[in-house]
Amino acid sequence: MHKTITGFSKLSKSKKIDWIVDTYFSNNANAKTILKQYWNSDSKLQQLHDEFIENTITNYYLPFGVAPNFLINGQTYTIPMAIEESSVVAAASKAAKFWFDRGGFKTEVISTTKIGQVHFTYDGNSEVLESFFNGIKSKFYEDTSSITNSMVKRGGGILDIELKNKTESLDNYYQLHASFETMDAMGANFINSCLEQFATTLKTEAQTKLQGNINVVMSILSNYVPNCLVRAEVSCKVEDLTENPNISPEAFAEKFIQAVKIAEVEPYRAVTHNKGIMNGIDAVVLATGNDFRAVEAGVHAYASRKGTYSSLTHAELNNGLFKFWMEIPLALGTVGGLTSLHPLVKLALEMLGKPSAKELMQIVAVAGLAQNFAALRSLTTTGIQEGHMKMHLMNILNQFEATSEEKKILVSHFKTNAVSHSAVVDTINKLRANN
Incomplete structure (x- = not known):
């Protein structure tokens, strides 16, 4: 049975944990250890984290990764990303590399109201x-x-x-x-x-x-900021859309554009389409200490501004030129809030060259566009699961507490075999049975 408590916020952190463990984890001897193992060993740094919010009992970690080789308006960036979802950083990095030799990303801040x-x-x-x-x-x-x-x-x-x-x-x-x-x-x-x-x-x-x-x-x-807009785009000659030998550049462009048009007219598809964009955007917004909930709310309202929820990105093929672009509202900051408090946020901003708010708007928009390009490229060619499940493989292996040797064998096996949860379970069980 759930219990209430009076004066919880006035308890010490240790007493808060004792009450949580005694009330909810009486049958879990590891609960207190798990909570405490995420404390930072630097007491000053831990106190800083404790004071971000009320009733802090531990830290919740997300992977902090980087996606290199982003060419934006002629300048190269390595973009920091804080996210837990498999394949997001890899997909962004792959898109960055694809466009690096095709002119990179072009961006423009339209307004900041x-x-x-x-x-x-x-x-x-x-x-x-x-x-x-x-x-x-x-x-x-x-x-x-x-x-x-x-x-x-x-x-x-x-x-x-x-x-x-x-x-x-x-x-x-x-x-x-x-x-x-x-x-x-x-x-x-x-x-x-x-x-x-x-x-x-x-x-x-x-x-x-x-x-x-x-x-x-x-x-x-208001977190609806339709006049705080940034545009990001990529373009190249259609014949330069070469990578997959199983599909011609022209066929790829046609299928890609059709996928975008479906997201423009079909809300069920548009929501998932735009979620993919936000995979990239939220990861950078979080890494740079900005408010991803505010960004999410404003972006999705903007996607509905014409009365129907629709794609944020658009694509066209005109006179042999393929173009893929997005205009998106982003209210961001590079001073104040966590930007001057959280050590990793400060490092993330330093990695980006200590950008202005306008520059950060452009970098974040590019991360979203790159993520969407990578997702659509997979969806219209190999399918989304091939790459995603290969990235998810390690999560499954960790669920089954695979040893380093087992991981090595299984990763090698699934380089040439389709990854699914059941296939991984069957393979690891067979491997263990034979040992």
Whole structure:
């Protein structure tokens, strides 16, 4: 039976673990050992991790890998990736190598505008509210000047503030819809601080200058950033799409483009198609200390912006030129948050040349495009399972606690045999039976 506890957050980490183990793992003698073996031996570093969140009892490790040979706008990068899924890093690396000799990836930041909103209700006349807003609009800028001064000096700040009438969707519902430029910061704290001051100003001014009642519901940034866009693309002559001897370059291009078009019109396919893109994007976002949940939410909303969920990538063959591209919203930061706290995040950013937020947007977008190219190339030629299951082989062997010698024999065996869970189990059992 699950138990409740009062004052858990006030317990020491050791006491927290004791309660967790006694309550949930009374029959598992190894539980406490497992939790503690993931602690960092450097007590200072462990304390840093403990203080990232509340109620920390241990660390949860993900592999931190790298994908080399990415040529982006003429510059070569090795991209850090934090992810647990088999074959993602290998696929990205393979795509990078494929395009390295075909001109590499071309990228462009289209815009970097971010959005925040004050959501409120008003029970009076909308024209009166609009006149009131226009009369006090300058006050929003004045009252946030202490918050925005340093950002303005770096070239950012509040771009605009609009009053939006949403009463057709919800009775008495209005917004202050503000746009921001946050430079190299992701900007969540900056935007939210500005919005909360907007709300205070709105309520204060309304008390003496507006008939009717204003009720501020909430003030919060939006993770939907359709105007914080980056474009990434690859292109080459169709005859240069040579790699697989079993399919001609022209046939490969045609099949590849058809696969993209299916994802453009079929949501069931588009979700999996875009998930593959996010395999690459999330891995780099996580490795660089950014918020992958915010990125995911914004990206999938963007994929639905025309009313139907659709592919983020597009492809065409025009006058013998194959082109594959993507425009994607990415709100990222290279200062603030974990970027200056987590030692591996700092190393990841250093590996990338200490990029600006705009540069990181381009690198992350390329990782997503490369991942999607690799997945579609496999799907339209050999099938996705051949490469994926060969990468997954080691996971299966580790599940069965294969020895180093058994791994060597089995890896060699499956170089020329199809990998499936049942095939691996049968082979390892036969190997052990013969020994």
